[in-house]
Amino acid sequence: MTTRVSRRWRPRSLLQLVLLAFLAVMLPLGVLMFQAGQALTELSRLADVSARQAVEETRRARTLGALALEMERSARQYAVVEQESLLAIYAERLEEYRQLLAQQRRLLPQDPDVAALEDQLEELAELPGLPMEDFQERLGEFLAFAQHTEAMRRATNEHIDARIEMIRARAGTVQTRLWLQTAALVSASLVLMLLFSWLIIRPVRQLERRILGIGSGARPEKRHSIQGPAELVQLDDRLDWLASRLDELEAQKQQFLRHMSHELKTPLASVREGSALLADGVAGEVTQRQREILDLIDASGGELQRLIEQLLDYNLLQHNRQMSPERLDAATVVKEVLSKHRLALSNKGMRVTCFDGPLEWHADRAATSCILDNLISNAIAYGEDGGRLEIRARRSHERLELEVANSGEPIAEEDRLRLFEAFYQGKARRKGPLKGSGIGLSVAADCARLQHGRLALVDDRQLDVCFRLTLPPAEAMAVANDDNPRLAHEMGLHARN
Structure with missing residues (x-):
């Protein structure tokens, strides 16, 4: 009234x-x-x-x-x-x-x-x-x-x-x-x-804030109705409908990702377990040709499992995952990630050069491992056969810089601006039996953002492709943990997949 x-x-x-x-x-x-x-x-x-x-x-x-x-x-x-x-x-x-x-x-x-x-x-x-x-x-x-x-x-x-x-x-x-x-x-x-300018501009700015809020995924706790001309009030009602519709679609998307990941992992685990049993000779002795086929099935299954885990990580990051910073040795984390890709690196014939430790820093172990895992996976997928992979580190009182660089085809200029967009795949062809999901680097960028850090593609004089992860000091980590920042809708980074 x-x-x-x-x-x-x-x-x-x-x-x-x-x-x-x-x-x-x-x-x-x-x-x-x-x-x-x-x-x-x-x-x-x-x-x-x-x-x-x-x-x-x-x-x-x-x-x-x-x-x-x-x-x-x-x-x-x-x-x-x-x-x-x-x-x-x-x-x-x-x-x-x-x-x-x-x-x-x-x-x-x-x-x-x-x-x-x-x-x-x-x-x-x-x-x-x-x-x-x-x-x-x-x-x-x-x-x-x-x-x-x-x-x-x-x-x-x-x-x-x-x-x-x-x-x-x-x-x-x-x-x-x-x-x-x-x-x-x-x-x-x-x-x-x-x-009169204020009477016209005020509802327009309110609508602009509404649109920005919808685009960023933020929802105000209490929203005041727009007071202004009927056209703008009507547009505000349409935005309400759009916001509710986007919430429904986002909920459906998250539910789809959860169900799809679960439904895919269950039969995939059975396929990999069956191929492992066949490779162990449980059903009888296998020939060399059969073992090669089983190794191919197991490798493809592992790649598919990695893609499913990326989807799960992306879904998790969309729901404001809170990090758990701890004091860790960056060299140890890098070596743990490299050990997971030892067989792929060997098949690729890539020469790996890694910095020496110890290099202690305050960071989230799972998020940092996820970033390195995606960067090394990209280097294997897009890098040169028999090429080079270098992992470098520089430490100062203000930040820690980790670089993952590889030889191979340089990233096209038109791909650089959209490099960190989810599900975006550039012009470069992925090498291997499976095509990527396009969210690996998006997840890596989100993990960097989670720690108030930054992941960026930089120019390197020695190698063709170089990604740099910059992590802030421990004080910024504590602030990031307290603030619990939103991630996927607030990205301002450049990325590639």
Whole structure:
């Protein structure tokens, strides 16, 4: 019930989540674009109105100056020629001046020059009714009138400049506000991007961990259900089905290996026992030709038994076998393994060179013997008839290196990368009546991994094929025993079979 309630707000599908993420991320950017458009529109309107007003006010101030000049010219001309038409022109220009000054008064309500001009207009309006002598005496008033008109024009320009500065300051304020809004809204978009990316990536990573867990064979003790789009939740359910199916197949495989190994070993033991009895003459004297056939049967039976034991070792290693480290002589272990292959080496005609002991080390005897046994078996199976087999050892405080090298056909480059894969067989032909199972080196690599060591194919100047087993010191062995590591699904080594 809690899961259902917590998921009500979540999109039902991945497509819905992506569309919602797109809309949510674009919303702050859309708001930013709208606000930027509004601010630009406001500034554009303010600049347009201010420009129109500035042009109009400048033209009016210049017109006032021209009218003042025409009024003075008409008055002075009348004082000279005394024509009534000049007074009519004077009165007309004065009236125009008065109308324009009233408009200028609204622009500069507190300007003293405008107030002075209004007073002077009243005085100048009296000139046409004065006697000529008084008229001529008062012509000097036009000088002050022109000065106040020029002062009013300068005040108008200063007012226009102040308005331009105000628009510039307003533009700076709008720009600062836009920058702050841009920072805030873009940050919000980034946060939303991160949020929705996390909502999409989190279930994908959970699925990735599930897949890696299935591929490595690891099973978590407690698994949390994926919270996310329906497609990913559905994929998680499919992975559950796949994991359970793989567990069933793994159990069936292990059961098959156990049953097959048991069923094969029982009749094989009877075949080998029967051939041994015939070779001992229990059923009567055998000829030389018959003895050769019995030896062939016994050798093939021994090889088949070895293959079955490899399958059993592989099955055992798949179930986290725990090692039992002990202090042993590596030279003694090598000689014990060589004694098992004495007859095969003799038939192969191989010259064996082994290092001298004692060489004590802390290791698992069974696992180390298994590694050496598989490496020597491979050297016999793939090595050169009448060739050389060398077993070397180097010891330091940090590790022990054992090398098994033989002459013969070098391993192909395309086989090196898959050399330690189970059931993989390279291009090299195995010599002998039986074909290998392809798990010998895989078992050997697992045994090395069991001891926190490493088995690798290395280049050798003297012989064509050389495998090197590197074993860690006793402290690492103790850690390996405590940790009980998983093996077959965690291999990172290169191997060959």
